Amino acid sequence: MDLFETLGDPVRRSIVEELAAGEQSAGELTAMAQVRFGISQPAVSQHLRILRERGYVTTRAEGTRRIYRLSADPFADLRLWLGRYDRLWSGALDDLGTYLNRPDPGTTNDRERDHV
Amino acid sequence: MDLFETLGDPVRRSIVEELAAGEQSAGELTAMAQVRFGISQPAVSQHLRILRERGYVTTRAEGTRRIYRLSADPFADLRLWLGRYDRLWSGALDDLGTYLNRPDPGTTNDRERDHV
DNA sequence: CCCAATCATAAGATGATACTTATGTATGCA
């Protein structure tokens, strides 16, 4: 599950989300990331490299530009991982389910109330 | 989606996976993490704090120990996020689907062949 | 050919994260 580490970076997550809509050239992805994050071209290229090396995208040369596309179901592992917990909160799980879903007075956290 | 960043850390991921099986005390979680990662008690406590502050777990005091449990469906966001792409690789998507699933000779990467 | 465009790589700086040791706080028990 290095997918969590891979998608943990917001830039890479954006790239993946962008590619989900269809293939795009490195230049287009770079422009997008520069607008959203204000980073340089090499920075984006490095993120693309990580996505390549981990098998989440593939590339094809087209003239002088490189077209990126998502690999077939890069999220298979993630879906699998998530599936292991699905039945836990699907509501089907009787005792534990209701137990977990209770607001449970006196059980809440001590400090926080930040994001969520 | 700070969940990716949260679960990006293997220690926190282990804790969450552990808690999916049921509640556990800080001490038990600490022992687990120490065995698996060889880190100190404060290190684990800091990870627990992050999980607390981000709302993924709640705690309850029981004597001198603190019992941790997963919040109700901490993965709701993740499932939602993933759902947006589900139909893309479900095989239902005709053209793009087959296109993406092709081995596509001459399209593969240049360098890699690492993890995946 | 030569130059411009597109993208990748190298090397170094910087910053965020996660670790460490040391200490604080609360509870239970003798």
Add this chain to the structure above:
DNA sequence: TGCATACATAAGTATCATCTTATGATTGGG
């Protein structure tokens, strides 16, 4: 009351990921 257990917090350090600038490699076009 005093000590031990369980856990949290503080402060400092270190490690690692990500950024930057500089440069290389490939391709197309005049």
